[in-house]
Amino acid sequence: MPSTTTRTSGPAVASGRGGGSAKQIVVVGGGYVGMYTALRLQKRLRAELRRGEVAVTVIDPQSYMTYQPFLPEAAAGNLEPRHVVAPLRKVLHRCRIVNGFVTRIDNAARRVTICPAGTRTDGVAERDIPYDILVVAAGSISRTLPIPGLAENGIGFKTVEEAIFMRNHIVHQLDIAAANPGDERVRRRALTFVFVGAGFAGIEAMAELEDMARDACKWYPNIDPGEMRWVMVEATDRILPEVGPEMGRWTAHALRRRGIEVKMRTLLKSAENRHIVLSDGEEFDAGTLVWTAGVKPHPVVQDSDLPIDGKGRVKTTAELTVEGLPNVYAAGDNAAVPDLSGKGEFTAPNAQHAVRQAKRLADNIVADLRGKPRKPYKHAYVGSVASLGLHKGVANVYGLQVRGLPAWVMHRTYHLSRMPTVNRKFRITMDWTLALFFRREIVSLAELERPRKEFELAAGRPRENARA
Numbered sequence: 001m002p003s004t005t006t007r008t009s010g011p012a013v014a015s016g017r018g019g020g021s022a023k024q025i026v027v028v029g030g031g032y033v034g035m036y037t038a039l040r041l042q043k044r045l046r047a048e049l050r051r052g053e054v055a056v057t058v059i060d061p062q063s064y065m066t067y068q069p070f071l072p073e074a075a076a077g078n079l080e081p082r083h084v085v086a087p088l089r090k091v092l093h094r095c096r097i098v099n100g101f102v103t104r105i106d107n108a109a110r111r112v113t114i115c116p117a118g119t120r121t122d123g124v125a126e127r128d129i130p131y132d133i134l135v136v137a138a139g140s141i142s143r144t145l146p147i148p149g150l151a152e153n154g155i156g157f158k159t160v161e162e163a164i165f166m167r168n169h170i171v172h173q174l175d176i177a178a179a180n181p182g183d184e185r186v187r188r189r190a191l192t193f194v195f196v197g198a199g200f201a202g203i204e205a206m207a208e209l210e211d212m213a214r215d216a217c218k219w220y221p222n223i224d225p226g227e228m229r230w231v232m233v234e235a236t237d238r239i240l241p242e243v244g245p246e247m248g249r250w251t252a253h254a255l256r257r258r259g260i261e262v263k264m265r266t267l268l269k270s271a272e273n274r275h276i277v278l279s280d281g282e283e284f285d286a287g288t289l290v291w292t293a294g295v296k297p298h299p300v301v302q303d304s305d306l307p308i309d310g311k312g313r314v315k316t317t318a319e320l321t322v323e324g325l326p327n328v329y330a331a332g333d334n335a336a337v338p339d340l341s342g343k344g345e346f347t348a349p350n351a352q353h354a355v356r357q358a359k360r361l362a363d364n365i366v367a368d369l370r371g372k373p374r375k376p377y378k379h380a381y382v383g384s385v386a387s388l389g390l391h392k393g394v395a396n397v398y399g400l401q402v403r404g405l406p407a408w409v410m411h412r413t414y415h416l417s418r419m420p421t422v423n424r425k426f427r428i429t430m431d432w433t434l435a436l437f438f439r440r441e442i443v444s445l446a447e448l449e450r451p452r453k454e455f456e457l458a459a460g461r462p463r464e465n466a467r468a
Contacts, residue, residue: 022052022053022054022055023053023054023055023132023133023369024055024057024130024131024132024133025041025054025055025056025057025131025132025133025134025135025365026057026059026112026129026131026133026134026135027056027057027058027059027135027137028059028102028105028112028134028135028136028137028138028300029058029059029060029135029136029137029138029139029298029332029334030058030059030060030062030064030065030088030097031060031065031066031137031139031332031354032065032137032139032332032351032354032355032358033135033137033139033331033332033354033357033358033361034058034060034065034135034137034139034358035058035065035086035088035091035092035358035420036354036355036358036359036362036420037135037137037331037358037361037362037365038056038058038092038095038362039091039092039420040358040359040362040363041056041095041362041365041366042056042092042093042094042095044362044363044366045366045369046094048369049094054369055096056092056094056095056096057095057096057097057098057129057131058088058092058095058096058097058098059098059099059100059102059112059114059129060088060097060098060099061099061100061101061117062088062099063087063088063089063097063099064085064086064087064088065085065086065088065091065420066084066085066159066160067084067085067086067351067415067418067419067420068158068201068351069200069204069351069415069418070084070415070419070428071084071157071158071159071160071162071163071201071205072163072204072205072207072208072209072387073208073387074160074163074164074167075157075163075164075166075167075205075208075209075212076167076208076209076211076212076389076390076440077167077212077440077441077442078208078390078431078432078435078440079428079431079432080427080431081160081163081164083424083427083428083431084160084424084428085160086419086420086421086424090421091420091421098114098116098129099116099117100114100115100116100117101114101115101117102114102138102300103115103126103300103303104300104303104304105134105136105300105301105303105304105305105306106304106305107134107304107305107306107325107327107328108305109130110130110131110132110134110327111128111129111130111131112128112129112131112134113126113127113128113129114126114127114128114129132327133327133328133329133365133368134327134328134329135328135329135330135331135361135365136301136306136314136322136328136329136330136334136335137330137331137332137334137358138297138298138300138301138334139298139332139333139334140295140296140297140298140332140333140334140349141158141295141296141298141299142156142158142291142292142294142295142296143293143294143295143296144291144293145293147268147269147270147271148270148271148272149270149271149272149273149274149275150268150271150289150291152271152272153271153272153273153274153289154196154271154289154290154291155289155290155291156290156291156292157201157202157205157290157291157292158201158295166205166209166290167209167212168445169288170193170209170212170213170288171213171216171442173190173191173193173287173288174190174191174213174216174217174220174223174442176190176287177190177191177220177223177227178220178222178223181222185285187227188227188229188284188285189274189285189286189287190287191223191227191228191229191287192228192229192231192276192284192285192286192287192288193206193209193210193213193228193229193230193231193286193287193288193290194231194233194268194276194286194288194289194290195230195231195232195233195290195292196233196234196268196289196290196291196292196293197233197234197291197292197293197294198232198234198236198238198239198240198262198264199239199240199241199242199292199294200240200242200350200384200386201292202232202234202290202292202293203232203239203240203251203255203386203388204386204387204388205290205292206230206232206255206260206290207255207260207387207388207389207392208387208389208390210228210230210258210260210389211389211390211392212440213225213228214228215439215440216440216442219442225259226259228259229261230259230260230261231260231261231263231276231286232255232260232261232262232263233263233266233267233268233278234262234263234264234265234266235265235266235267235293236264236265237264237265238264239251239252239262239264240384240386240394242348242350242384242386242396243383243384243386243394243395243396243401244396244401246401247394247395247396247401247403250394250403251386251388251394252264254388254392254394254403255388263278263280266278266279266280267279271286271289274286274287274289276289295333295349296311296312297311297312297313297314297333297334298333298334299312301313301314301334306322306325306328306330307322307323307324307325309336311336313334313335313336314330314334314335314336315336316329316330316331316335316336316337316338317338317376318337318338318340318376318377318378319364319374319375319376319377320335320337320357320360320361320364320377321364321374326368329361329364329365331354331357331358331361331377332349332353332354332357332358333349333354337353337357337377340376340377340378341378341379341380343380347377347379350384351418352382353379355418356377356379357377360375360376360377361377363375382397382398383395383396383397383398383399383400384396384397385397385407385410385411385414385415386407386411387408387411387412388408390408391404391405391408392404392405392407392408393405393406393407393408393409393410393411394407395407395410395411397410412432416428416429
């Protein structure tokens with residue numbers, strides 16, 4: 001017999017639409033928009049939350065928000081990975097945090113269906129959480145293509161787990177090369193690193209990791225940094241389009257001076273068995289393949305009755321409400337937010353807009369609750385900053401183009417100011433300060449990927465060979 005789905009909702013999330021109970025605000029997603037929206041609501045509605053007139057629930061599979069612009073530095077060892085995440089329960093102490101996956105949004109019934117963390121995925125553990133006001137801040141996921149071998153051998157660069165893996169993996173590749181001094185095929189494969197996608201994520205990740213690996217070679221006497229091959233593959237004719245064409249060209253030139261191959265107007269055709277085939281006809285083996293070629297809205301918005309545009313984004317108004325649904329708000333990567341600054345049709349999916357949209361979104365919710373008019377979101381894009389490794393960077397801010405050390409300082413200063421909580425700001429500053437006096441660590445903790453391997457081997461040994 002087919003299993004019966006049981007859906008329940010606990011008393012803590014009873015709907016405010018009946019019986020005069022608290023007005024329920026449910027935030028789907030604990031990323032930039034989700035966390036900053038809830039943080040703003042927590043501040044603006046302090047009295048209402050204390051009296052029980054309003055309740056804010058944040059739903060996310062993780063118990064923390066990852067500040068993605070710092071992932072490259074975490075991967076390179078400049079920052080402790082735990083310092084680039086903000087614990088939701090600690091930051092949002094007046095909100096209810098529910099760890100789970102939202103599987104469906106049903107606005108007609110004003111409820112979201114979730115599968116709580118740690119439960120089965122066959123539907124039997126699903127339950128509904130009702131709401132009066134919904135914030136859709138599910139964000140985005142990596143946009144992949146049906147390229148042979150990509151799913152089996154590639155990895156993205158959107159989470160702190162991926163950043164930790166990349167650090168361990170690259171140092172481990174150096175270990176492999178050092179352990180095989182006489183096998184040129186193994187060495188070439190281990191020392192070849194391919195990144196696909198030349199936006200912020202790809203360029204910053206590659207630049208930081210190449211810088212880290214080059215520094216680590218000092219501790220590998222039989223590896224010359226020139227043996228390493230770093231390849232950036234980009235389908236268009238521009239890299240870092242956010243900083244403008246001139247600074248993009250300078251970035252490409254700077255990377256090439258470091259020995260990094262920048263292949264533009266080139267596609268990845270295949271990666272089966274870690275054998276890379278490019279559209280320009282070149283083929284080679286690579287031990288590392290990182291995919292950063294764009295993102296797409298989280299698929300949960302597709303499984304909803306919300307209005308969706310051709311790119312899978314929720315259609316929103318300038319006030320950040322969903323078109324035709326005044327009780328539903330959306331912002332960030334999963335929303336098509338009109339750009340009132342005149343720079344384009346919609347605002348760009350980046351951290352700068354996400355943080356500012358969250359503030360306006362929360363203020364508009366407060367206005368709704370207090371019977372005041374909403375205000376539209378309007379913010380002129382001030383520019384972009386990018387790190388290209390230790391003491392190297394590029395920036396285009398208010399039309400001022402900066403590169404090298406000043407741009408690197410601007411990058412760190414701006415993103416440190418955006419990091420939530422004084423606790424995290426202080427810890428990141430201390431990491432940077434200690435890095436002035438001590439070299440990067442080059443330890444590979446590759447076994448973190450399978451922490452039970454050693455125990456499984458021990459438990460699986462024949463009884464006669466297991467005696468101590």
